[in-house]
Amino acid sequence: MGWDQDALRAQFCHALSEMYKSEVPLYGDLVDLVWHADAKAVQASQELGGPSVINPDDVLPSRNRVERHGAIRLGTAHELATIRRMFAIMGMHPVGYYDLTTAGFPMHATAFRPKDRSSLAKHPFRVFTTVLRMELLTERTRQLAQAALNQRQIFTDRLMALIDLAEQQNHRLTPQQSAEFIAEGLETFRWHSKATVTMPEYQLLKAEHPLIADIVSFPSCHINHLTPRTIDIDLVQKLMLDHGMPAKERIEGPPKRQCPILLRQTSFKALEETVYFRDAQGAYVKGSHTARFGEVEQRGYALTRKGRQIYDRVLDRVNREWAEVPPQQSGSGVTYEGLLEKHFVQLPDDLGLLQAQNLAYFCYRLTGEAEKSLQSGRVVGLESMGLAQLLENKIVECEPIIYEDFLPLSAGGIFNSNLGNKATQLIMEADADLDGFQRMLGMSIIDEFHLYEKMQNDSLENCRRQLGLQQMLSV
Ligand code: OOG
Ligand code: NI
Numbered sequence: 105m106g107w108d109q110d111a112l113r114a115q116f117c118h119a120l121s122e123m124y125k126s127e128v129p130l131y132g133d134l135v136d137l138v139w140h141a142d143a144k145a146v147q148a149s150q151e152l153g154g155p156s157v158i159n160p161d162d163v164l165p166s167r168n169r170v171e172r173h174g175a176i177r178l179g180t181a182h183e184l185a186t187i188r189r190m191f192a193i194m195g196m197h198p199v200g201y202y203d204l205t206t207a208g209f210p211m212h213a214t215a216f217r218p219k220d221r222s223s224l225a226k227h228p229f230r231v232f233t234t235v236l237r238m239e240l241l242t243e244r245t246r247q248l249a250q251a252a253l254n255q256r257q258i259f260t261d262r263l264m265a266l267i268d269l270a271e272q273q274n275h276r277l278t279p280q281q282s283a284e285f286i287a288e289g290l291e292t293f294r295w296h297s298k299a300t301v302t303m304p305e306y307q308l309l310k311a312e313h314p315l316i317a318d319i320v321s322f323p324s325c326h327i328n329h330l331t332p333r334t335i336d337i338d339l340v341q342k343l344m345l346d347h348g349m350p351a352k353e354r355i356e357g358p359p360k361r362q363c364p365i366l367l368r369q370t371s372f373k374a375l376e377e378t379v380y381f382r383d384a385q386g387a388y389v390k391g392s393h394t395a396r397f398g399e400v401e402q403r404g405y406a407l408t409r410k411g412r413q414i415y416d417r418v419l420d421r422v423n424r425e426w427a428e429v430p431p432q433q434s435g436s437g438v439t440y441e442g443l444l445e446k447h448f449v450q451l452p453d454d455l456g457l458l459q460a461q462n463l464a465y466f467c468y469r470l471t472g473e474a475e476k477s478l479q480s481g482r483v484v485g486l487e488s489m490g491l492a493q494l495l496e497n498k499i500v501e502c503e504p505i506i507y508e509d510f511l512p513l514s515a516g517g518i519f520n521s522n523l524g525n526k527a528t529q530l531i532m533e534a535d536a537d538l539d540g541f542q543r544m545l546g547m548s549i550i551d552e553f554h555l556y557e558k559m560q561n562d563s564l565e566n567c568r569r570q571l572g573l574q575q576m577l578s579v
Contacts, residue, residue: 107276110226112285113194113218115391117172117229119286120293124174124330127295130349131330131398132371136330137343138400145336151542158335171333173401173510175232176293176326177211177319179253181544184235186267188261188545190289191216191231193277195223198233198545200509200552203536207516209315210240210534213511214549221559224508232510235544236319240534241539245312249320252301258324263288293327295396303381303391314523318395329371329397337368337402344372352521356514358415359444363454364404365464366415366507369514370400397522405504406556411451411463418447418514428490459502460492462579465556466502467563470570474499478570491564501565505559509552 123134145174149158153266178184188198196216204211217230217578238246266285270277277285299306299321310317318328334340344351350373357368374397380388407415422443429438458464468491470478472552477483494500542548564577 109193109195109275110218110223111230112277112282113196113223114170114227115193115282116286116289117170117227119290120174120327121172121330123290123294124327126536128396128398133347133366134344134349134372134398134400135332137347137349138334138340141339141343142335145339166522171217171228173230173232173331174293174327175237175329177234177315177328177351179236179249179319181546183253183258183325184233184544185546186264187233187292188216188547189267189271190259190263190292192274193267193285194229196229196231197550198547199543199550199555201536201538201549202232202510202512202515204234204512204516204519205237205534205536206512207238207519209516209519210237210313211235211315212237212537213515214541214545216510219550219555222405229507230508232515234319235541237534237537237540242312245309245316248301248305248309249316252305252320253474256300256323258292260288260291260443262550263292292324294324295326296323297355297379298323298376298388299379299381299391299393301381302383303389306381306391306393314394315519318393321393326396328374328395329399331371331399331401334400334402336402339368340400341370344370351474352518356438356517358404358419358451358512359441359448359450361448363453363455363458363464365403365407365451365505366404367509367511367514368402368404369399369518371397371518371521373397394522399518403506403508404465405458406507406509406554407464408462410461411458412553414451414463418450422447455504458504459495459579465505465560465579467505467559468500468502468567468577469563470567471498471501474571483571486571486573487575491579494567494571494577499571505556508555 121135125135146158176187178187191197195218197219198214199217199219200215202213204213211234213232214236215230215232218224218228236249238249241249262284266277266281266288269281270285293467300323301309301321306317306321309320309444337355341351341355352371352373355368355370358365372554374394375395375397376392379391379393381391423441425443426440429436452458452461459466474483484500489497489499491500495502568577
């Protein structure tokens with residue numbers, strides 16, 4: 105078979121998932137549970153009948169069944185730049201900048217993912233990639249972190265050679281090289297229980313922030329979670345609790361809605377695992393580390409900048425009100441979910457309104473009717489119609505575009521639930537540092553809104569051409 109970047113990405117994701125299942129068996133249980141929940145959700149909707157019946161072929165195309173995201177945490181510019189080169193070979197590019205100081209972490213992030221529609225449709229594997237911000241650490245921790253990070257090499261020599269080779273070959277690998285690339289690439293993400301620092305050093309790092317210790321203390325950048333996608337996250341949350349999994353307290357992101365938006369996430373909490381530290385005599389002493397977990401996500405529609413502003417504002421309001429609910433009043437009937445429901449009415453829960461008010465992104469296409477009419481002759485009066493009328497007259501139809509990215513506050517919630525809710529607040533009056541991130545990365549980050557807008561505009565341009573219209577169509 106010839107070169108197929110999408111297939112390489114799919115194979116890598118599958119291999120990583122298998123490796124993580126063997127490392128963290130509870131993740132395998134979670135994947136099974138998601139399959140079970142999705143099957144149940146489809147069945148329940150079919151029994152219910154009516155317009156909301158889920159057609160498994162629509163909702164669970166091959167993409168949903170294989171869909172995963174993962175997360176890694178890096179320490180240095182060299183690590184970030186090399187990961188960028190490695191992911192590029194699999195058609196994954198840095199999209200979006202996430203400032204995590206807003207959630208209280210001395211870190212920032214991007215997501216490596218496919219960027220065009222056809223690659224996303226084939227396999228949307230994405231990796232949330234966090235980098236430590238050295239300048240935000242205290243002097244002592246920074247020195248320790250730098251020393252530990254400078255002596256580790258998270259990429260095998262063979263992987264480095266394969267990356268060089270691929271870059272010389274126009275980002276292509278032979279089948280033999282692809283197989284090697286997967287095997288060598290997995291090593292970067294593999295778990296190692298032998299720390300590169302001593303126990304006192306680990307404790308020092310951890311006291312400043314548990315995530316600093318996680319990033320700095322080990323010889324690889326172990327994958328810290330993988331996340332299958334579900335069509336019913338509320339059911340998954342319930343099943344996790346029923347099965348006695350250590351589920352986090354609540355689902356992150358927007359509430360359950362008719363029109364799902366952005367991203368809802370939940371996870372089982374990180375497990376405490378045995379690790380070994382070398383002592384002054386070179387002998388290993390037993391300790392423990394808590395970092396690795398399993399997560400589930402339900403994806404909804406991508407919001408425009410305008411829609412996203414409303415989302416951010418509403419969520420901020422909810423969080424502020426929630427922070428004001430005194431703990432002793434937890435029996436007062438005020439729940440976080442209740443606040444979400446109450447305030448999210450500000451964001452229309454109706455496909456037509458989301459479209460008409462330009463709050464979400466859509467792909468447009470001609471209706472079957474319109475295509476037939478066009479084939480049998482000209483459709484008159486088109487020139488005077490704008491997009492709204494074309495939609496109203498059922499000449500054009502639209503479908504919401506799925507959100508392919510992440511949410512910084514939700515990420516913070518996921519991080520936090522894995523820190524035993526100790527939420528160590530460190531420096532954090534710090535500003536975002538997109539420039540600094542891009543310097544470490546060695547290239548610019550792609551703006552996610554730009555990608556959605558382009559998909560929408562391309563689809564509108566297609567409609568325009570098919571209809572033979574002069575003027576451009578816009579929302
Ligand atoms: C990344 C947390 C962010 C998500 O789904 O929002 C994330 C991490 O824990 O390293 O994966
Ligand atoms: Ni995640």
